[in-house]
Amino acid sequence: MARYKIAEAARLLGVSDDTVRRWIDQGALPATDASPAEIDGAALAARAVELAHAPRDPGDLLSSARNRFVGLVTRVRIDEVMAQVDIQAGPHRVVSLMSAEAVHDLGLEPGSLAVAVVKATTVIVETPKGAKE
Numbered sequence: 001m002a003r004y005k006i007a008e009a010a011r012l013l014g015v016s017d018d019t020v021r022r023w024i025d026q027g028a029l030p031a032t033d034a035s036p037a038e039i040d041g042a043a044l045a046a047r048a049v050e051l052a053h054a055p056r057d058p059g060d061l062l063s064s065a066r067n068r069f070v071g072l073v074t075r076v077r078i079d080e081v082m083a084q085v086d087i088q089a090g091p092h093r094v095v096s097l098m099s100a101e102a103v104h105d106l107g108l109e110p111g112s113l114a115v116a117v118v119k120a121t122t123v124i125v126e127t128p129k130g131a132k133e
Contacts, residue, residue: 002041003032009039013048014091023047052090067118069094073108083108087116094118 004012009029010020023029024037029047031037071089078084083103087094094116108114 003038004041004044005036005038006031009044012044013051063117065117065119067120069116069118071114071116073110073112073114075110076103076108078103085114087114089116 006017006020006024010017013020020029020039024031024039029039030043031039069087069089069092071087071092071094073085074088074093075086076083078100081100083098083100085096085098085103085108087096096116106112106114
């Protein structure tokens with residue numbers, strides 16, 4: 001069973017150590033009585049799901065894609081034919097390579113609201129060495 005120290009939990013949730021301590025004190029996040037306190041991985045994962053409030057998707061489209069990341073364009077690198085567009089969607093950075101024409105047609109520039117839609121047949125999952133211990 002994976003357990004995380006307060007600092008690790010805070011980093012994984014994108015909050016401060018003090019916020020994690022407050023959640024523990026309020027009973028919103030269970031922790032062990034050990035010193036230093038540790039948080040069960042399953043409880044941490046459940047809290048992460050509770051906190052994952054994505055911004056409202058601005059489109060009214062129906063889609064089979066379930067991986068939609070609403071965010072802001074943070075960078076556009078463009079040449080004559082191709083472009084790289086970076087989107088910051090909450091804690092996630094999504095990078096898309098597309099034609100320069102698509103960037104112009106969509107009016108993408110830093111600060112633009114955008115939705116990155118990911119439809120993939122392959123998803124690679126990695127864990128740190130020793131995670132099974």
